[in-house]
Structure formats: C-alpha cells, structure tokens
Amino acid sequence: MTPDDAGSALALADAVRRGERSARSVAEAALGAIAAREPELHAFLHVAADGARADADAVDEKVRAGEDPGPLAGVPVALKDNLCTRGIPTTCASRILEGWRPPYDATVVTRLRDAGAVVVGKTNLDEFAMGSSTENSCMGPTRHPMDPSRVPGGSSGGSAAAVGAGLVPLGLGSDTGGSVRQPAALCGVVGMKPTYGMVSRYGLVAFASSLDQIGPFARSVGDAALLFEVIAGHDPKDSTSLDLPVPAAVRSLEVGVEGLRVGVCEELVADTAPDVSRRVREAAEDLARAGALVEEVSVPEMRLGLSAYYLIAPAEASSNLARYDGVRYGLRVDALDVAQMNTATRTAGFGPEVKRRIMLGTYALSAGYYDAYYGKAQRVRTLLIRAFDLAYERFDVLIGATAPTTAFAIGERVADPLTMYLSDVCTIPSNLSGHPAMSVPFGAGDDGLPVGVQVLAPALCEERLFQVAAALERSAAARARPGHGEGRR
Amino acid sequence: MSEPPSLGRDDVAHVAGLARLSLSEEELDMFTGQLARVIDHARDVSSLDVHDVPPTAHPLPVRNVLRTDDPCPGLDRDEVLAAAPDVEDGRFKVPRIVGEAP
Amino acid sequence: MSAAGAGADGTSGSAVSAAGAGADRADRAEWETVVGLEVHCELETQTKLFCGCKNAFGDEPNTNVCPVCLGLPGSLPVLNAFAVELAMRIGEALHCEVRPSSFHRKNYFYPDMPKDYQISQYDEPINVGGWLELPDGSRVGIERAHLEEDTGKTTHQGETGRIHAADYALVDYNRAGVPLVEIVSRPDIRSSAQARLYVTELRAVLVATGASDGRMEEGSLRVDANVSVRRVGAVAFGTRCEVKNLNSLRSLGRAIDHEVARQVALVEATGTVVQETRHWDENAGRTVPLRSKEEAFDYRYFPEPDLVPLAPGSDWRARAARAVGLLPSARRERLAGLLGGAPTPQQVDQVHVVVAQGLDDLVVAAVAQGAPAGVALVRAANELAADLGAALVLDPGIFGRVAVMEAQGELTATQAKAVLAELLAAGGGDPAAIAAEKGFEALSEGSLAAVVQGVVEAHPEEWSRYSAGEDKLAGFFTGQVMRATGGKADGKAVAAELQRLRR
Known part of the structure; x- marks a missing residue:
C-alpha cells in the first residue's frame, strides 16, 4: 500500500478537506467495516459509533464553513483502551476498571480531535498493556486479521489488528517493551x-512510566508520519515531555538513504527464526543497493535488556497499579x-499476568532486594545506553528484526510467561x-x-x-511486485 | 559479588501481602514457579558487578520541569463521586479502617 | 516521613503499659530525655504541589480535586515552582545546604492516599544540615527539610467516633497533594520545655519565610516526636518511640513528659523499650501503641519516574535567600534595641510574645512614628496579642497615638486598654475621638490632687491609720478616688499623691 491509496489517511483527509468525501461517509464506512469483521477479530472493546458520527459531522460542518478541519480531517482512528477518553469507557481490558468513564481526555486524544480525526472506538489489549499477544485481556483475545487461529501480537493487538484488517487507516497504541512495534x-x-x-503520556494509563510511549499504527510509513506529527510535541501536563520542535517526519520520507551508515545489529538477528532473519538481510541488501553504507555490528549489552526490563517495568507497574x-x-x-476490601478488590479485579508482574515488581523493590534487582537493572540501563551511544558513533541507524517469529498460535505461549516475555527481546532495548524505533512490514x-524489519x-x-523506513517500504513494495519472485505468498 | 537468592514460596506470599493480593495455595505454587524462572533468568543482570555504573532513572537528562503557582479549575464533584463505588456526604465511603497510616 | 525511619518503622505489639507512678518514684535525675522532632509544615501556596487545584483549608469536601490529586489513571504530576521556592526559603532560614534533589515514591496502602504511594524526597532532599537557635541560646540541629505531598483527610464514622470502634470512614481529598515541607531535627532536644521552645521558634521562622501561616490548630503545622531516654552520662541513645498526634504545644509537652516517664519505668522494670509508633491520647493523657496492620511496612522507595530531577540554579537560590524576611532572632534584637537600655525580664518576655505573634513590625512602625517603645511593647504583648486577627491589620500610626496618649498621662492604663479594644473591634478609628466619646478626658494634676484631698478628708479614721503606716489602706483610698473620678484617675498618680500627703 502506498500513501496514494484511496484508503490511506492522507488521501482520505485530502478528499474530506476538498469536500470530495464527507467525513460522515468515511466514518460510516469504517463503522460498517468494523461491524462486519468484529465478530471474528474482536479488535474493539468499545465502538463509539455515536461519538464518531458526531465528530465526523463536526468536521463536515467545518468544511462547509470554509474552516480548516485539520490534517487528519475525517480520518477514523482506533485508540488502544488505555488512553483516557472523556465519557467513553476506558478499561485497560481489566475487570478492575470495567465501566470506568474518565472525566478527561488524554493529550493525544485532544490533539487528534483538534486535527480533525474521528475516534471510532477503543481497542483490545493485554490487561494494562502487560503481554505480547493480547490474550491477557479480560474480554478475550483479539485474533490475527490474516489467520484467526493466531495472535495479533501485543499488547496493542487490537489497534494493530484493526489497522491490519483495514477497518481504520490509523490507530494508536502504547509501547513499553515493544507493544506497538511487535504487533505491527x-x-x-x-x-x-x-x-x-x-x-505526551498525559492520559495514558501508566504501566511503566519511565518506558511508556504512545506510538502510531498505520498501513504506510507516510500515514504513520502524518499521525506522528499530530500527536508529538511538548505538553506542560507531562513533566517528562520534551520541549522541542516536532520532527519533520513527513518531509523526511523522500530523502533516501544514500550515504547513510546502517548497522545490522547482530543481537537483533541472531536469535530470530530463519525466515525472519532472512528478511532482515534482504532489507539490509536493499538499503545497500539504495546507496546506504551497510555493516554488521554487535551491541552485546542488548542481551541484558530482557532481564533489566523484567525488573524495571514490573517494579514501576507495582506502584502504578496500587491505586486500583x-x-x-x-x-x-x-x-x-x-485493607481486606483492597485485597478482595485487587484479587478479583486483576488477571494472572498483572498479578505476576505486580508481585515481581514488588519483590524487585522490597527491602533487601532493591540493590540486587531494581538498582542493578537501572545500572544495566546505563550500560545499555552507553553501548548504544558507542554504536551510534559509527552508525546513523541500526536495523534488525522486530519480533523473533511471525504471529504465533493462540494459546501457544500462555503457559510459560518467560517464553512469552522473549517475544519482546528485540524491541525492549529501545x-x-x-x-x-519503528517496525516496517517487509515480506x-x-x-x-508478515515479517517486520x-x-x-x-x-x-x-x-x-x-x-x-520509507526506503524500506519502497523496497518491500518492489519485492512484492509480480515478477520479483520474493513477494508474499 | 554475592549471588542474589532465588525466589521461594514465602517470598511470593510476602509480596502478595504487600501488594494486597490474596493467593490460593494452588496459585501460590504456580506463581512461585513462574516468578522463580524469571528471577533466575535475571541472574545475568543481578549477578553483574556494576557498582561503579550510575543508575538511569530517566532515559533523557531533563531537569527542573516546573509549573507556576496558578490555580486552574478541577473536576466537578458530582462527576467525581459518580465514579466511586460508595459515597456519603460528598465524600468517598470506605469500610472501617484498622490501624493508622504509617 | 524521614528517610532515616524507612527501615525501622516496623511496630510490635508487645508494649508494656505505661507505668507513670513507677516513673515518678524513680530518681529522674539519673535519666536524660532525648527528643528529635519531625514537623510537617503545609506551604502557603495558591495551588497544590503537583496540580493546579486550590490549596485551601475548610472548603466543601472533594471540591478542590482534579485527575492528578485524585490519582486517576493516566494523570501525571507537575511540580509547583513556588512550593520549591518556599522550601528553599525554609532551607536558607534554617542554615541548611540547599541542594539538587529528586523525588521518590513511598509505597503503602491507605485510603487517604489517592495513588497509594506518596511522592516525597528520599535520599536526595532539597535541604540538608542546618540548625535553629532557640531564644534561650541553645541550638537544635536540623537533619533535613524536604518536600512531599500531603494526604487527604479521613473521618472515622461510628458510635463512639473512635478509630477502632468506627463502622466506616469517609474520605475527602481536598488536602491530598497539598505541599508539605517536613523538617526533621537531630535528636538534640533534652526536655519537653525545650521541645516546646523549638516548635514555637520554628513556627515563627516558618511564618517569617512566608512558607506557613503557622496555624497548628488547623493542621498547618503537625508535630511527631521521637522520644528516648538514656542514663545521664551515657553516649549511646536508647530505643526510641515515635509519638504521633501532637496537635498543640500543650500536647507536645505533655506527651513527651508522659513518654519519658513510661520509658524510664519500662527500662527500670524490664531493661528495654520496644521500638514502636505510639499515639498521643489527649483525653487520657497518655501514649498508646498504634494497633498496626498485620503486615510489616516496606515502603519500597524508588525514584518517581513521572518527575525529573530538581536542580535550582544559583540565581534562584539567591532570590529565595533574599526573600527570607527578618528571622525571629533578628526581630527580637531589633525590638529590644528600641527600648534604649537593657530590657527587664518582663520586657524580654514581652519581646518574645510580640515577635512570636508577628506583631513586631507594627510596634517598630509605631515607634518610628513617635510612640514610646516601652508602652507600645506592653500594649502589643497584652492587648494586641489577645486579638491577633484584628491587630495584624491595625494601622501602626493609630496604635502609636494610643501609646503616646498613655505615656503622656492623657489616658490611664485602663483607659488605653479600652480605647485599643474599641479600635481593634472597629478595625481602626481616631483614638482621641474614642477617648472623648467614652468621657476619658484626663484629669489634670491639680484636679486629681483636689479629689484626693476630698477623699482623705471624708475618711479621717482611715487616714490616720494609713498615716500611722498601715500601707494596705492605699488600696482603699485609690478605690475611693477611682469611684469619685469614674475611673479616669491614673492609679500611679493617685498613689504618688497619697504618698505626698502622708509625708
């Protein structure tokens, strides 16, 4: 798919702004697609049909009045259900938040609305974003859009599936250890x-505060750039929000990679399935053909990432989830x-994976263990950052696999948490x-x-x-063209 | 560098209490096994000698993020209390509290 | 809560009940009291520490709340710059090192805490080291003075209103997130009297910095005491108990005295004190162990990831230092200096009262406008201090005129008090007009002499006894003169006239 496709966010917004299509008709089409696929996919926890129609009508009203409805005019967007939406249920796929309607909008939601986007609903996730398959949802798993026996990845599996199935052109997820990139x-x-x-993280229900970032899903790099530019930027409500200009993502798409130094990161290739690592090597070849200077590089500290992550993230989560x-x-x-009410509520309200992580994090922070676990993980974090800095002296970007395998079967990894955790091994370091970091479909x-690079x-x-990413998207498209022989089967 | 101990059943029972979770005997066994595997895997980190490496709490070196002392409107009380499981006299109602705040 | 207490707050149920009588019998001279105080000071900001909700006392429950201070999912804290400024002023006033700092989360479950963790400063507090000099010349070391957020307010509901007998509780989060500075003293305090002096002086310092309104009764200042005892001459500290719920100076003094007696009795009977947190029961006049939850406390402090480190630049620190007003010790010196000579013990007390109540600026201004310092000091220490709210807004010129009238004999002391009361009640006015309205025109010396003469002549028998040396009859004659003049006579002038006539 290219940005020029009629279903792309860019094309839809253009058509709506020019008055060629009404935002309402775009919204109805999305709601219709959702209704048709939802029974099988279960990508959504809540479809905000009335709200979407109202949002769309407001955009159409602006178009009629000659006002600028914004860069995402009339574009349907699906939001991961850990983003607060005023008056719309926000559950984090947890029984403990069932029926909760936030009294405020997350900053990204405000920005989307200001840009003319139409929020069509809230998507499924692993409970409190803890998981890699969307199976840890109290509302049941989301299914892979191409194979209902498989998982869509996670934790933002609902948004990934909704975009992947073509129900909406854009989605938002949150990425704490790979929860946007891996399902993408x-x-x-x-x-x-x-x-x-x-x-801004304001209004994102926190999982691990020092790791959480909200990120876009799209069917093309160009649409992702468009959405990124809308949601990025300083927010005084988030102390960790950077007060810097928004990067010119859209303008970077056509720049090309000539002369760019690309490191193929051994640690992000070595332990992946052969069919996945093959795609990464093809991607590297294509970048070299496009003029990039491609070399192999090893960043051994990345191998410590998984353990450091599974100490830090649960520790922060154990504190963030105390308020329930x-x-x-x-x-x-x-x-x-x-006290008994607290215990009864939390015991009934949280699923097993959330309990596991709360207990793991509580342990990592508890008296006598802090230095050995949480404290040490924070120091390893420093080591990893130093290793990245060193690598970036030699390379402008690194590439590797996003996930060790393609989509796995529902139920395959639920019995063994550690195996499930390994699904995030390539995404955690960032x-x-x-x-x-970004995942681009590549064969x-x-x-x-699908495989993501x-x-x-x-x-x-x-x-x-x-x-x-744009260069990779072009080469993946070239490989998929008839006659290339290496396309998607 | 001393090896951190592995995680046992008592540890899991203890942290469950701290986190206000109650576990059945069966769950206690299951979680102990699962969490011990994760903690054992984390030995690659927990057994490292990194005492001379400073910890990273924030990924980026930002300091002094402040707001001015200007009031801004809060939430409507009725809306706030409507979300609560139980209320009385404009306040949140909870079962009796045993023990004081530490 | 102090970092020092982090690992040592585990409580134990095996407390021996207080044995005050035993302690009284013990030779108290053998024992030394050791006290360290933790004072929580609510900062006088417009808004809370991490959100823009109003920092106000006494509003309708749950009306000053927002997603942040209610701990709603997804909300994030942003630090109030003015709270930081006030914390730095406190640090400067207590001679602390004002340093780069950071925030931690202190994790424990309690319904008055919306996030079930408190954002506080732990191993990197904004102020460390320092001292407070007390009016008696002693110095108490300051360990640290750090920023943290307050909790909400829990009301226990039930038949008796007592915590353990309550059926349920109600929570109001208006106070949740209000900025606090916790000032932790070193264990340098050696008596309950010194503890009271410390809190009184600290309160005055906090008011001087603009950080606090100093109202203990509204909970603006809350005091916890770490109390231990040791034998005189011992170097090692005894096991300490933390005593909570000290809501007044009176409670503080009584609680320390009781706790010391309890501990002395305990050590003499059993040899040890169990470290625990105890609650001061004001009605019963004793400390009782807090019935603790089954679980031990393990606060699992870790760096607050939603906030970034704080490192105020030298410019800001200097501005904060300049913003610290005259401190109480300097104010006392300034006020005493106005008396033009060594102050009497009574005047020393008056100086303390006037400064502690924040009335010294008024007195200094009145003196600058011509009021006599001695008279102004007495009236401020007594009449103005008794009606502080009105006194603090009284015009110094008006106050000064009353003092001048009294000094010049235009008003007697009694009349001056009455005029001041009227001025305070009305929020101002013309002292001369009030005096005239009340018929307080002063008696001239000549007419006073005439009145005294008349009284003497009317009571010849009493006069002969008085003349013979029965001094107590002076009161009788003064009373008669007062009755004759409708209270307008100056008591001192009457006494002088009686003396003159007797000679």
Missing part, C-alpha cells in the same frame, strides 16, 4: 515508538475493613534507552504471515527513522 510486525503494518518524551484499591473508581469487592515468513535511531532522530 505480526499484523503487517507500520508501528512506531517515538523518543521517550516526544509524545476500590476506593475512588472502578471495581469494589466489599469486605469488613478497608524502551530502556528511550530511543525511537512474509515461511507461513505466509525494525529500524532504530538515536534519541530525537525521528526524521532519520522515517527516512530509512
């Missing part, structure tokens, strides 16, 4: 994690005293370093399911990221 790779769409602090205590909102299970695996860039170098 598995569903064959573009998914990006911005530099930590580039997109049955006092102010959400579920309450009554008991004789307040969260620990705070650097931006298919032996099973015919990951591009990693230094902090604040989103423009470079989009530059390389």
Whole structure:
C-alpha cells in the first residue's frame, strides 16, 4: 500500500478537506467495516459509533464553513483502551476498571480531535498493556486479521489488528517493551515508538512510566508520519515531555538513504527464526543497493535488556497499579475493613499476568532486594545506553528484526510467561534507552504471515527513522511486485 | 559479588501481602514457579558487578520541569463521586479502617 | 516521613503499659530525655504541589480535586515552582545546604492516599544540615527539610467516633497533594520545655519565610516526636518511640513528659523499650501503641519516574535567600534595641510574645512614628496579642497615638486598654475621638490632687491609720478616688499623691 491509496489517511483527509468525501461517509464506512469483521477479530472493546458520527459531522460542518478541519480531517482512528477518553469507557481490558468513564481526555486524544480525526472506538489489549499477544485481556483475545487461529501480537493487538484488517487507516497504541512495534510486525503494518518524551503520556494509563510511549499504527510509513506529527510535541501536563520542535517526519520520507551508515545489529538477528532473519538481510541488501553504507555490528549489552526490563517495568507497574484499591473508581469487592476490601478488590479485579508482574515488581523493590534487582537493572540501563551511544558513533541507524517469529498460535505461549516475555527481546532495548524505533512490514515468513524489519535511531532522530523506513517500504513494495519472485505468498 | 537468592514460596506470599493480593495455595505454587524462572533468568543482570555504573532513572537528562503557582479549575464533584463505588456526604465511603497510616 | 525511619518503622505489639507512678518514684535525675522532632509544615501556596487545584483549608469536601490529586489513571504530576521556592526559603532560614534533589515514591496502602504511594524526597532532599537557635541560646540541629505531598483527610464514622470502634470512614481529598515541607531535627532536644521552645521558634521562622501561616490548630503545622531516654552520662541513645498526634504545644509537652516517664519505668522494670509508633491520647493523657496492620511496612522507595530531577540554579537560590524576611532572632534584637537600655525580664518576655505573634513590625512602625517603645511593647504583648486577627491589620500610626496618649498621662492604663479594644473591634478609628466619646478626658494634676484631698478628708479614721503606716489602706483610698473620678484617675498618680500627703 502506498500513501496514494484511496484508503490511506492522507488521501482520505485530502478528499474530506476538498469536500470530495464527507467525513460522515468515511466514518460510516469504517463503522460498517468494523461491524462486519468484529465478530471474528474482536479488535474493539468499545465502538463509539455515536461519538464518531458526531465528530465526523463536526468536521463536515467545518468544511462547509470554509474552516480548516485539520490534517487528519475525517480520518477514523482506533485508540488502544488505555488512553483516557472523556465519557467513553476506558478499561485497560481489566475487570478492575470495567465501566470506568474518565472525566478527561488524554493529550493525544485532544490533539487528534483538534486535527480533525474521528475516534471510532477503543481497542483490545493485554490487561494494562502487560503481554505480547493480547490474550491477557479480560474480554478475550483479539485474533490475527490474516489467520484467526493466531495472535495479533501485543499488547496493542487490537489497534494493530484493526489497522491490519483495514477497518481504520490509523490507530494508536502504547509501547513499553515493544507493544506497538511487535504487533505491527505480526499484523503487517507500520508501528512506531517515538523518543521517550516526544509524545505526551498525559492520559495514558501508566504501566511503566519511565518506558511508556504512545506510538502510531498505520498501513504506510507516510500515514504513520502524518499521525506522528499530530500527536508529538511538548505538553506542560507531562513533566517528562520534551520541549522541542516536532520532527519533520513527513518531509523526511523522500530523502533516501544514500550515504547513510546502517548497522545490522547482530543481537537483533541472531536469535530470530530463519525466515525472519532472512528478511532482515534482504532489507539490509536493499538499503545497500539504495546507496546506504551497510555493516554488521554487535551491541552485546542488548542481551541484558530482557532481564533489566523484567525488573524495571514490573517494579514501576507495582506502584502504578496500587491505586486500583476500590476506593475512588472502578471495581469494589466489599469486605469488613478497608485493607481486606483492597485485597478482595485487587484479587478479583486483576488477571494472572498483572498479578505476576505486580508481585515481581514488588519483590524487585522490597527491602533487601532493591540493590540486587531494581538498582542493578537501572545500572544495566546505563550500560545499555552507553553501548548504544558507542554504536551510534559509527552508525546513523541500526536495523534488525522486530519480533523473533511471525504471529504465533493462540494459546501457544500462555503457559510459560518467560517464553512469552522473549517475544519482546528485540524491541525492549529501545524502551530502556528511550530511543525511537519503528517496525516496517517487509515480506512474509515461511507461513505466509508478515515479517517486520525494525529500524532504530538515536534519541530525537525521528526524521532519520522515517527516512530509512520509507526506503524500506519502497523496497518491500518492489519485492512484492509480480515478477520479483520474493513477494508474499 | 554475592549471588542474589532465588525466589521461594514465602517470598511470593510476602509480596502478595504487600501488594494486597490474596493467593490460593494452588496459585501460590504456580506463581512461585513462574516468578522463580524469571528471577533466575535475571541472574545475568543481578549477578553483574556494576557498582561503579550510575543508575538511569530517566532515559533523557531533563531537569527542573516546573509549573507556576496558578490555580486552574478541577473536576466537578458530582462527576467525581459518580465514579466511586460508595459515597456519603460528598465524600468517598470506605469500610472501617484498622490501624493508622504509617 | 524521614528517610532515616524507612527501615525501622516496623511496630510490635508487645508494649508494656505505661507505668507513670513507677516513673515518678524513680530518681529522674539519673535519666536524660532525648527528643528529635519531625514537623510537617503545609506551604502557603495558591495551588497544590503537583496540580493546579486550590490549596485551601475548610472548603466543601472533594471540591478542590482534579485527575492528578485524585490519582486517576493516566494523570501525571507537575511540580509547583513556588512550593520549591518556599522550601528553599525554609532551607536558607534554617542554615541548611540547599541542594539538587529528586523525588521518590513511598509505597503503602491507605485510603487517604489517592495513588497509594506518596511522592516525597528520599535520599536526595532539597535541604540538608542546618540548625535553629532557640531564644534561650541553645541550638537544635536540623537533619533535613524536604518536600512531599500531603494526604487527604479521613473521618472515622461510628458510635463512639473512635478509630477502632468506627463502622466506616469517609474520605475527602481536598488536602491530598497539598505541599508539605517536613523538617526533621537531630535528636538534640533534652526536655519537653525545650521541645516546646523549638516548635514555637520554628513556627515563627516558618511564618517569617512566608512558607506557613503557622496555624497548628488547623493542621498547618503537625508535630511527631521521637522520644528516648538514656542514663545521664551515657553516649549511646536508647530505643526510641515515635509519638504521633501532637496537635498543640500543650500536647507536645505533655506527651513527651508522659513518654519519658513510661520509658524510664519500662527500662527500670524490664531493661528495654520496644521500638514502636505510639499515639498521643489527649483525653487520657497518655501514649498508646498504634494497633498496626498485620503486615510489616516496606515502603519500597524508588525514584518517581513521572518527575525529573530538581536542580535550582544559583540565581534562584539567591532570590529565595533574599526573600527570607527578618528571622525571629533578628526581630527580637531589633525590638529590644528600641527600648534604649537593657530590657527587664518582663520586657524580654514581652519581646518574645510580640515577635512570636508577628506583631513586631507594627510596634517598630509605631515607634518610628513617635510612640514610646516601652508602652507600645506592653500594649502589643497584652492587648494586641489577645486579638491577633484584628491587630495584624491595625494601622501602626493609630496604635502609636494610643501609646503616646498613655505615656503622656492623657489616658490611664485602663483607659488605653479600652480605647485599643474599641479600635481593634472597629478595625481602626481616631483614638482621641474614642477617648472623648467614652468621657476619658484626663484629669489634670491639680484636679486629681483636689479629689484626693476630698477623699482623705471624708475618711479621717482611715487616714490616720494609713498615716500611722498601715500601707494596705492605699488600696482603699485609690478605690475611693477611682469611684469619685469614674475611673479616669491614673492609679500611679493617685498613689504618688497619697504618698505626698502622708509625708
């Protein structure tokens, strides 16, 4: 798919702004597509049909009045259900938040609305974004848009599936350890994690605060760039938001990669399935053909990422999720005293994966263990950042796989948490370093399911990221053309 | 550098209590096994000697993010209380509290 | 909560009940009291520490709340610059090192805490080291003075209104997120009297910096005491107990005295004190162990990832230092200096009262406009201090005129008090007009002499006894003169006239 496709966000917004299509008709088409596919996919936890129609009508009204409805005029967007939406249920796929309607909008939601986007609904996720398959949802799993027996990845599996199935052109997810990039790779769409602090976290229900970033899903790099530019930028409500100009993502798409130094990161290739690593090598070849200087590089500290992540993220989560205590909102299970009520509520309200991580994090922070676990993981984080800095002295970007395998079968990894955690091994390092990274669809695996190639860039170098991602998208399209012989089966 | 101990059943029971979760005996066994595997895997990190490396708490070196002391409107009380499981007299109602705040 | 207490707050149920009688029998001279105080000071900001909600006392419950201070999912804290400024002023006033700092989360469940963690400063507090000099010349070391957020307010509901008997509780989050500075003293305090002096002086310092309104009764200042005892001459500290719920100076003094007696009795009977947190029961006049939850406290402090480190530049630190007003010790010196000579013990007390109540600026201004310092000091320490709210807005010129009238004999002391009361009640006015309205025209010396003469002549028997040396009859004659003049006579002048006539 290219940005010129009629279904692209760019084309839709253009058509709506020019008055060639009404935002209402675009919204109805999306709602219709959702209604048709939803019984099988289960990508959505809540479809905001009335709200979407109202949003669309407001855009059409602006067009009629000659006002600028914004760069995403009338474009339907699906939001991961851990983004707060005023008056619209926000559950994080957890029983503990069932029925909660936030009294405020997340900053990204406000920005989307200001840009003319139409929020069509809230998508499924692993409970509180903890998981890699969307199976940890209290509302049941989302299914892969190309094979309903497989997972769409996670934790933002609902948004990835909705975009992958063509129900909406754009989606938002959150990426704490790969939760945008990994499902994007598995569903064959573009998914990006911005530099930590580039997109406001205000209104994103926190999982691990020092790792969480909101990122776009799109069917093309160009649409991802468009959405990224809308949601990025300083927000005074988020102390960790960067007060810097928004990178010119869209303008970077046509720059090309000539002379760019690309490191193929051994650690992001070595432990991946052969059909996945083959695609990464093809991507590297294509970049070299396009004029990039491609070399292999090893960043051994990346191998420590998984362990550091599974100490830091649960530790922060154990604290972030303490507030679900049955006092102010959400579920309450009554008991004789307040402590017992807290316990009864949390025991009934959280699923097993959330409990696992809360206990793991509590352990990593507890007296006597802090230094050995949480403290040490924070120091390893420093080591990893230093290793990245060193690599970026020699390379402008790094590439590798996004996920070790293509989409796996539902139920395959639920019994063993550690195996599930390994699904994030390629994406975690960028969260620990705070650097931006993006997954671009690049052909298919032996099973015919999509493979994603990951591009990693230094902090604040989103423009470079989009530059390389766009080049990869062009070469993937070239490989898919009839006669190339290497396309998707 | 001393090896951190592996995680046992008592540890899981202890942290479950701290986190206000109650576990059945069966769950306690299951979680102990699962969490011990993760903690054992984390030995590559927990057994490293990194005492001379400073910790990273924030991915980017930003400082002094402040707001001015200007009031801005909060939430409507009725809307706030409507989300609560139980209320009385404009306040959140909870079962009796045993023990004081530490 | 101090970082020092982080690992040592585990409580134990095996407390021996207080044995005050035993302690009284013990030779108290053998024992030394050791006290360290933790004072929580609510900062006088417009808004809360991490959100723009109003920092106000006494509003309708849950009306000053937003997603941040309610701990709603997705909300994030942003630090109030003025709270930082006030914390730095406190640090400067207490001679602390004002340093780069950071915030941690202190994790524990309690319904008055919306996030079930408190954002506080832990191993990198904004102010460390320092001292406070007390009016008696002693110095108490300051360990640290750090920023943290306040909790909401819980009301226990039930038949008796007592915590353990309550059926349920109600929570108001208006106070949740209000900025606090916790000032932790070193264990340098050696008596309950010194503890009271410390809090009184600290309160005055906090008011002087503009950080606090100093109202203990509204909870603006809250005090916890770490109390231990040791034998005189011992170097090692005894095991300490933390005593909470000290809501007034009176409670503070009583609680320390009680706790010391309890601990002395305990050590003498069993040899040890169990470290625990105790609650001061004002009605019962004793400390009781807090019935603790089953679980031990493990606060799992870790760096608050939603906030970035704080490193105020030298410019800002200098501005904060300049913004610290005259401190109480300097104010006392300034006021005493106006008396033009060594102050009497009574005047020393008056100086303390006037400065502690924040009335010294008024007195200094009145003196600058010609009021006599001695009279102004007495009236400020007594009449103005008794009606502080009105006194603090009284015009110094008006106050000064009353003092001048009294000094010049135009008003007696009694009349001056009455005029001041009227001025305070009305929020101002013309002292001369009020005096005239009340018929307070002063008696001339001649007419006073005439009145006294008349009274003497009317009571010849009493006069002969008085003349013979029965001094107590002076009161009788003064009373008669007062009755005759409708209270307008100056008591001192009457006494002088009686003396003159007797000679």
